[in-house]
Amino acid sequence: MENLLLEWLSFDGLILFGIGLLAAVVGVMFGAAGFVLLPSLLLVGIPIHATVAINKFATGISSFSTVIVLTMKKRVQLKKMIPFMLIAAVGGISGAFLATRLSEQTMNIVACIVLIVMFIFVLKSNKKAVVNEQPEIEEKTTLIAPFLIGIYDGGLGTGSALLNITYFLKKQFSYVMAAEMTRFVMFASCTTAFLFYLFYGIVNWGVAVPVAVGSIVGSQIGLKIIPYLKGKWIEILLPIIFFLLIVQVIADLLF
Template sequence: MENLLLEWLSIDGLLLFAIGVLAAIIGVMFGAAGFVLLPALLLVGIPIHATVAVNKFATGVSSLSTVLVLAVKKKVQLKQMLPLMFVAGLGGISGAFCATRLSEQTMNIVTCIVLITMFLVVLKSNKTGLVSEQQDTEQPTTLLAPFFIAIYDGGFGPGSALLNITYFLKKKFSYLKAAEMTRFVMFASCMSAFLFYFFYGIVDWGIAIPVTVGSIVGSHIGLKIASYLKGKWIQLLLPIISLLLIVQVIADLLF
């Protein structure tokens, strides 16, 4: 325990904390925490499956911290989210199970296909007004899309929050409401996937704790900033973030 404490308080621990803060801010606002977190952890030599496990723990705990705030303030109805959280939990475990049986290259290929599909959906939706400045009539949500997004999230997950945000936007929720609902779904999928990785024995607490503490701080900052974002900004930034994620994954495949 003493060695872990020294590791958390070291320069490397502070760097991991800062990475967690930045990743969570980007994750809450644009659904792309993996754009910062995954390559940063891979660059310091952490194996892909251990990196995914840390990412799931950090995102899950930071999502829980914002979920509790949103539930207490009644900004999101828990009754509405419970079915979505249940299927997301099942999807997260399923994705983690699949990931432990796939190679890193296969995981990157699957991620690339998903992100390219998402990029095309965002571009097409922008032409018809995916993000509106005014509140539209919210459409009923289904369980199928969140389940498959959660499978992807549990297995690897770059852009999974963006997939959830895009899904809720297509159901005519406001951008802020979509971001808030995504935190509930991400909590369920990430924590269920993390539990699988934990019992599988690939969690490094020396990395997971500073990243997670940073993610908690960053998630609250991100929600504060998200409330000030205008629809036209989101409509411009969502495809850019999607494209950057695709470039990152293709770079991992090639190099």
């Protein structure tokens, strides 16, 4: 325990804290925490499966902190989110199970295909669905997409929050509401996926804790910033974020 504490308080621990903070800010605002977190952890030599496990832990913790805040402020009704959270939780643990049986290359190929499909999906989305600033519209929603996204999130997760945001946008929720609802879903899928990785024995606590602490701070910063995002910025930035994620995954495949 003493060795872990020294590791957390070291310069490397401070860098990991900064990585977690930046990733969480990007994650809350644009659903692309993996764009910062995954390549950063891989760059410092963390294996892909351990990196995914750390990502699930950090994202799950930061999402939980925002879930508490949003619930207390009654921004999102927990009762309405429970079905989404339950199906995402099942998807998360299913994805983690599949990931431990796939190679790094196969995981990256799956990520690339999913992100390209969603990139095209976003480009074809009408402007109203992407930049709607009005209160959310109540309509019948299905749980198939959250389940599939949960599987993807548990197995790899690059851009999974962005997939959830896009799903809620297509259901005519405002961007702010879509991002806030996504935190509930991400908490569920990340938590069950992380518990599976923990059981599997591939969690590096020396890395996971400082990243998670940074993620908690970053998620609160992101919540403060997101109401100031303008619709036209979102319309431009979402496709750009998707494109950069695709480039990242393709780079992992080639190099």
